[in-house]
Structure formats: structure tokens, C-alpha cells
Amino acid sequence: MAEGDIKNDEYWRDKLSASEFRICREKGTEPAFTGEYWNCQRAGRYRCRCCAQILFDSQHKYDSGSGWPSFYQPVSTDAIVQTLDTSLGMHRTEICCSACRAHLGHLFSDGPAPTGMRYCVNSASLVLQGNDDEEL
Numbered sequence: 001m002a003e004g005d006i007k008n009d010e011y012w013r014d015k016l017s018a019s020e021f022r023i024c025r026e027k028g029t030e031p032a033f034t035g036e037y038w039n040c041q042r043a044g045r046y047r048c049r050c051c052a053q054i055l056f057d058s059q060h061k062y063d064s065g066s067g068w069p070s071f072y073q074p075v076s077t078d079a080i081v082q083t084l085d086t087s088l089g090m091h092r093t094e095i096c097c098s099a100c101r102a103h104l105g106h107l108f109s110d111g112p113a114p115t116g117m118r119y120c121v122n123s124a125s126l127v128l129q130g131n132d133d134e135e136l
């Protein structure tokens with residue numbers, strides 16, 4: 001890609017599966033307890049499915065019982081962009097990748113210590129790079 005960081009839908013449709021596109025680029029949500037990582041306990045770093053920016057670390061992952069991968073903090077506040085989501089008649093905080101604006105999930109304030117926050121993320125928005133995996 002020669003042009004800047006802004007990619008169009010055509011680019012993402014080519015790069016992502018249909019369900020990944022619906023979730024990452026059209027703010028979809030995968031059904032609970034169906035994603036690749038909701039119950040995953042492997043150690044490693046979770047990268048953005050779209051642009052590979054590192055978003056979360058497995059050491060901050062916990063079992064929220066929600067059926068989605070849940071973290072109490074991102075690797076860096078700079079990795080995540082928060083916006084108000086008023087769809088479905090609710091006031092929720094949407095979280096996106098700061099680099100490519102991929103939709104990740106939502107942020108809730110019912111998480112565990114030390115942050116009290118729950119970053120509720122779609123598995124389809126993430127790729128786990130295990131600590132034993134080769135560097136990308």
C-alpha cells in the first residue's frame with residue numbers, strides 16, 4: 001500500500017474474511033462463546049487483525065464470563081481509541097484500534113482490579129501471537 005494509513009472497504013474486503021470484515025469494519029459483534037479466543041489462556045500478545053498493531057497482552061486477560069475475550073487494560077492507552085456508541089438505544093463506549101480504526105468491541109466499567117475496566121473484544125478483531133511463536 002503506497003497511500004498513507006487510510007484503507008478503503010475494497011482493501012479490507014480483500015484482506016479479511018466476510019465475518020471479519022463485518023465485525024472489524026462494520027462494527028459487528030460475534031456471538032458469545034463462539035470466537036477463537038474467549039476461552040484462550042495462551043500467553044502472548046494480541047494484535048489487531050487488520051493492521052497487526054499490538055493491542056492487548058495475555059497477562060491482562062481474565063475470564064469475564066461474557067463469552068468474549070476480556071482484558072482489564074490494553075498494552076497502552078495509545079493503542080486504543082474510545083468513542084461514544086449510541087446504537088441499539090444504548091450508551092456504550094466503543095473501542096477501536098488507534099492505527100487503522102478497526103472496531104474491536106466495547107469498554108465497560110465492571111472489570112476487576114486494578115483498573116475496574118472491562119475491554120470486551122471480538123476474537124475476530126484479534127490475532128494472538130504466542131510468546132513461543134516466531135516474530136512476525
Ligand SMILES: [Zn+2]
Pocket residue numbers: 048049050051052053097098099100101102
Ligand atoms: Zn488496527
